[in-house]
Amino acid sequence: MFNDAQQDILDGFEGADRANWNDWRWQVKHCIRDLEQFERLLNVKLPEKLEEEFRKITELFPMSVTPYYLSLINTDNYENDPVFKQSFPGINELVIGSSDMDDPLHEDRDSPVEGVTHRYPDRVLLLVSNRCAMYCRHCTRKRMVGDRDSIPDKAQIMKGIDYIRNTPRVRDVLLSGGDPFLLSDDYIDWILTELHKIKHVEVIRIGTRTPVVLPQRITPELVTMLKKHHPLWINTHFNHPRELTATSRRALAMLADAGIPLGNQSVLLAGVNDCPRIMRSLVHKLVYNRVRPYYLYQCDLSRGLAHFRTPVGKGIEIMENLIGHTSGFCVPTYVIDAPGGGGKIPVMPNYLISWSTNKVVLRNYEGVITTYKEPDSYEPTFCDRNCDNCDLELALDDAEEWRAVGIQKLLADYDKSISLVPEGNARHSRRDDEDQA
Numbered sequence: 001m002f003n004d005a006q007q008d009i010l011d012g013f014e015g016a017d018r019a020n021w022n023d024w025r026w027q028v029k030h031c032i033r034d035l036e037q038f039e040r041l042l043n044v045k046l047p048e049k050l051e052e053e054f055r056k057i058t059e060l061f062p063m064s065v066t067p068y069y070l071s072l073i074n075t076d077n078y079e080n081d082p083v084f085k086q087s088f089p090g091i092n093e094l095v096i097g098s099s100d101m102d103d104p105l106h107e108d109r110d111s112p113v114e115g116v117t118h119r120y121p122d123r124v125l126l127l128v129s130n131r132c133a134m135y136c137r138h139c140t141r142k143r144m145v146g147d148r149d150s151i152p153d154k155a156q157i158m159k160g161i162d163y164i165r166n167t168p169r170v171r172d173v174l175l176s177g178g179d180p181f182l183l184s185d186d187y188i189d190w191i192l193t194e195l196h197k198i199k200h201v202e203v204i205r206i207g208t209r210t211p212v213v214l215p216q217r218i219t220p221e222l223v224t225m226l227k228k229h230h231p232l233w234i235n236t237h238f239n240h241p242r243e244l245t246a247t248s249r250r251a252l253a254m255l256a257d258a259g260i261p262l263g264n265q266s267v268l269l270a271g272v273n274d275c276p277r278i279m280r281s282l283v284h285k286l287v288y289n290r291v292r293p294y295y296l297y298q299c300d301l302s303r304g305l306a307h308f309r310t311p312v313g314k315g316i317e318i319m320e321n322l323i324g325h326t327s328g329f330c331v332p333t334y335v336i337d338a339p340g341g342g343g344k345i346p347v348m349p350n351y352l353i354s355w356s357t358n359k360v361v362l363r364n365y366e367g368v369i370t371t372y373k374e375p376d377s378y379e380p381t382f383c384d385r386n387c388d389n390c391d392l393e394l395a396l397d398d399a400e401e402w403r404a405v406g407i408q409k410l411l412a413d414y415d416k417s418i419s420l421v422p423e424g425n426a427r428h429s430r431r432d433d434e435d436q437a
Contacts, residue, residue: 006071012041013067021067024210024217028133028182031064038088041067044075057089061304064135069213072242082240082272086137092307093137100303101339107141110341115152115160119343122171126160128152128191129177133214138267138308140300140337151183157191165198174205181210181217185225192229204229207265209237211251218251227258235263235294240273241281249289256290263294266332268315269308270299276321283322283330293332298347301339312336312347320349324365 002018010016013030020026032038035054039045046054054063065087072083103109107117107125117125130150132139164170173195180188195201210217226232234255238244256262264286266273273279283293296318299309315334322331335344353361353369360372381392409417421428 003071005075006068008043009041009067009071012037022216024214024219027066027068027214027216031066031134032070033062033064038063038065038070041070042073042075042078044078053091054089057091057093061089061093061137062135063087063089064132066134066214068216068247069134072245080271082242085272086239086269087134089137090307093304095306096303097301097306099301099339100306101301107341113159113163115156116163118163118167118170119341122169123174124164124167124170124172125174125176126157126164127177128157128175128180129182131178131182133179133182133210133217136209136213138269138299138305140302140305151187154190158194161191161194161198164195164201168200171200171202172205173201173203174207176207179208179210180206181208181214181222185219185222188222189225189228192226192232196229203231203233205233205235207235207237211236211248211255212238212243215245215248215251218254220254223254223258226255226260230259233261233263235265236291237266238264238282238286238291239266239269241278241285244282244285244289252289252291262291264291264332265295265297266293267297267299267308268310268318268334270310272308274310274314274318276318279318280322280326283326283332287327287330293330295344296332296334298334298336300337315347316349320365323349 002021006021010018010021013020016026016030032041035046035051069083069087073087074081074083078084078088110117110119112118115127117127119125130152164173175191180191183191192204195204236252238248252262266279266282268274273282279296286293296315298312298315299305319331319334334347336347337344351362351364353363355361358374360374361369362372363369383392404412404415406420409415410420
């Protein structure tokens with residue numbers, strides 16, 4: 001769990017020991033924010049050009065890297081290292097394209113109250129933290145980086161919870177930020193408890209990158225608290241196979257063993273993971289660690305991210321190399337989060353070649369072309385749109401697994417039976433005969 005690179009970095013902090021290294025609060029407190037410390041801890045000397053660029057960039061987009069994540073950088077080839085590229089400022093961040101926007105997803109415009117983004121009909125995003133374990137260079141909320149490194153107080157968060165309480169169509173709440181796991185266990189517990197008091201909230205999700213950049217945050221105490229709040233889902237954000245270390249695997253195992261379904265959202269990043277072999281290795285490692293690949297995002301049009309963007313065709317190429325070539329549950333959905341707040345739009349290879357009234361023409365991952373015969377006669381069920389009194393197919397309640405029998409039927413308040421009649425009873429048989437006459 002502890003290697004030479006980590007020991008070298010730990011030695012760079014006076015008085016620090018391995019107990020400090022495994023303390024997530026120590027990791028956050030000792031994030032690397034300046035160039036001199038970066039070079040000293042990694043024992044590297046960056047080219048003078050990079051040093052000059054660093055100071056220009058960090059005036060606009062600060063750097064902050066946990067000692068743990070810093071230790072993953074391959075110093076023998078740091079300029080091509082995927083961890084380095086995701087954590088160290090690059091001069092291309094100052095290149096602002098004509099299509100770049102501060103808030104490309106219009107999260108601020110879709111905010112009915114501060115801290116809430118309500119874009120889809122039945123779910124909302126609740127921002128509960130303005131702190132991150134580190135500043136990812138590809139962050140879509142780059143407009144906020146370093147501006148408000150703080151935690152909203154309970155009064156502010158309660159405004160968002162009150163909005164959810166007063167909006168019955170909301171059944172799904174996603175906690176985001178910043179990173180919700182930068183809050184204390186007690187604070188997270190309070191938020192989850194308040195949300196679970198709302199009857200129409202069916203599921204709560206938490207988005208966090210701590211298993212990637214700060215796996216020490218996943219403690220037995222945190223997991224014990226989270227187990228109280230099922231149904232709870234957690235999505236994390238691994239972008240490259242090298243991020244799945246022994247420490248991160250242990251963190252994921254603790255969450256999975258607690259019965260929490262885990263998903264992963266990767267961003268397609270030029271020079272980091274824009275390779276079918278890299279992405280296939282990543283999804284395989286995720287599934288091996290009980291994490292379901294959920295989304296592969298096309299990089300957003302946020303300011304300073306142009307150098308990370310790939311053509312959409314690169315994403316399609318990666319999907320072509322996954323679909324059919326590996327297990328279906330290893331394949332994420334490739335999406336573009338539409339500029340202007342239009343939401344996630346799936347973009348997938350085209351497997352439907354053509355169709356007519358009677359047939360559709362399809363192709364598989366091998367290029368085999370086949371047909372599917374449509375039914376000769378399809379009569380849709382007539383619907384009068386009277387859903388409250390539907391006696392057709394609209395049976396949405398859970399199926400009953402048992403029904404009361406015998407004396408139990410007579411005692412049950414929910415059963416309308418008032419008597420039990422033995423089969424073949426003569427009097428009732430006579431009644432039936434008379435009714436038929």
